[in-house]
Amino acid sequence: MRLVHAADIHLDSPLLGLARLGDDALAHLLREATRRALENLTELTVTVAADGLLLAGDIYDGEWRDYGTGRFFVEQMGRLHDEQIPVFLVRGNHDAQSEITRSLSLPPNVTVFAADEAGTVTVDEIGLAVHGQSYATRDVGANLARAYPDAIGGMVNVGLLHTAVDGAEGHAPYAPCTVDDLTRTGYDYFALGHVHTHRIFGDGERVAAFSGNLQGRNPRETGPKGALVVELEPDRGPVLRLEPCDVARWASLRIDIAACRTFDDVLACVSGHLQATRNDAGARPVVARIVIVGTSPAASALIDEERLREELQTVAAGLTMALEKIEVRVASPRPPASVDPELMAAIRAAAADLAGDTDRLAVLAGPLEREVGRALRRAGLLDLNDRATLADLAHRAGAGLFTRLVGDEEA
Template identity: 40%
Template sequence: MKFFHAADIHLDSPLRSLALEDPGQLSRIRRATREAFSALVDRAIEEKVSLLLLAGDLYDHDNPNMQVVHFLRRELSRLADHAIRVVIIRGNHDAANRISRYLDLPSNTTVLSDQLPERVILKEYGVAVTGQSFAPGKVSQNLALAYPPPQPGHFNIALLHTSLSGSPDHDVYAPCTLLDLASRGYDYWALGHIHKREILSSDPAVVFPGNLQGRHAKETGPKGAMLAETDGVRLTALDFVPLDVVRWHQLPVDISGLVEVRGLIGPLREGLEAAKRESDGRPAAVRVILIGRASLPGSFLDSPEQVRQLVLEVAAEVSLEDLWIERVRLDFLQGEVIGGEGADADFSLILSEVARDPETLAAALEGDLSLLRRALPEELREELDSSAILADPARLLPVLMDLLYRGEAP
């Protein structure tokens, strides 16, 4: 029999940091996580799988809205129409979710208990699925240790939402080691929580399928679910099936040694074309990062807006429809702009001195910025306070010099 293993669907979670101007683009991603889930259901029907495993975090947040319930019920019913069983555990994001209470599950679907490990046996295929949902609150105990011994004479699958031994990008939940899992005697550990796809072991199979749809610029590359097959004794096939609607990319462009702006366009175009190609017909959301030591002439790099415009123009040349620039990050080292020993009567040196004293400057700006801060939503307040240019105002000096001396014949 064939089965699908997916996790971290995060239904209705929005895609981050995309400052899209075109309403058409917005409409393409409004329901990206739902569309990815529908694609999973379509593919399950098409592949004639017998079982779908969802290893936690089906919902993104606890917002009692019957629209998502309605959507989920419809999709699960489509699976039921094709006699596909669904086994779900709850993860840290949906453990306390009240939506589940209003969800009349179709007969094909089982949500495993959050009190004890629970087992579902699919007799006709000789497959046993064991797992335990997260209870509301922080789950810091090693749940895997309490899983019962495997069902004799069956292909045993274990469902678990876990951070394993820890990952810097994810909070710690149900921690355990790979050895803990490998020693339990199960044939397939269907894990969830870590958004990056990874096959940690092949015998037994220990698999994180990653999330179904990348949600920000750090969740790059193809996203989807694992399609597995068993003969009731061992795993006979394991393949990744991409199901994402939008694909994220990070494009580092090294600008070291470039002596003219034109030199930047070539690598940029190549990178963007590759991103478009690798997105396989989906929109590609790209974060462009300029790195290296800058030696470009003039003040081109001093104007982030000018750099951004250039990137947008090249992107539009590569594809008008399917290439979206999420952000252009300038991560390069800039040459010393103002230097030399001079008199304290030199105004540019005084400006440099002011810019290199962020605390004093921040105090001077406090009155100005506090009004803005008060008006902003919470998360942007934090972003404002941790802004890089506030910590290092000296990087704005070239812009200031340009403003002071631009367009003025000496």
């Protein structure tokens, strides 16, 4: 039996901050990316001749802006209906019953599991039993997995659940459960949603997995994104392979320039990393965030950040890439003797004191948070409510001033 497992499509999810990419065509592609990724999922499901498609929640990003969002999903499911491929779907926190007030009729091949309790649907002609439960509201705090029914003997049993397994660090603890809660059901495979990175739990005959989201939507959602093709055979554990469905890819590159001595060395080093990232992405457009780090003799040469940015933008354009952000966090190996050591010590101490005083940092960041904090978070740029982020900014401010003083003296 062959199934395709996907989740967290977030159809028509708004992507903010695209104008700063300076590439109108790429910005338009990213706005349409979730739709194109869903088309790729449909094509994948047909191409591999799947016996079913499993959708583990967050098909939508919340209430539709208009009926076009729902109509597009219906059209894709309609193609699978024409191919006689059943679809099994649970609602997650973003598309819970309380979050989506508009509705359109789905094709008869689509089963949406109810939210009041876990249910089971069987496809007797292929020996498949699918168990699942949707969210009634966005904030589900109960462990839904514990109430899932036991496996049905003589059939391939699959579970569908939108959940935070074992805490799911970095994600809201919706429908929290443990791996033991999942495996005690005896299901051959548990298709999970909510976590946007691909993860697998268990091995052998009982496996649970997050497929990750279908398309990266911001600089934090990096690397290949897509769906899992799940092969199930008697007396053998599920065999999984991730098939990319994304149409554009985000990359976050932390590049150490400790071995670089000159500006040209830095440019060559960064260019090499960009080329490797370009190769990994295939023909897809890539949006990259670059963080240059390390203690290097080239630190003072990077003071002219405008020149660095323009040089790297030229390299990226030649590779059909866009640079979302460039950060420089470098230090010189040693300050010139003519720079007052007491001044340098005072800068380090001031930065350390400020970084350690998170209450003061929060007060300083307060006006900016009220003005643009929400927009910065939605664009995936900065969380001004996060104390660790504010402390990191303070450390970087001290290091940046230190490097500029050293560079000015050397110049």
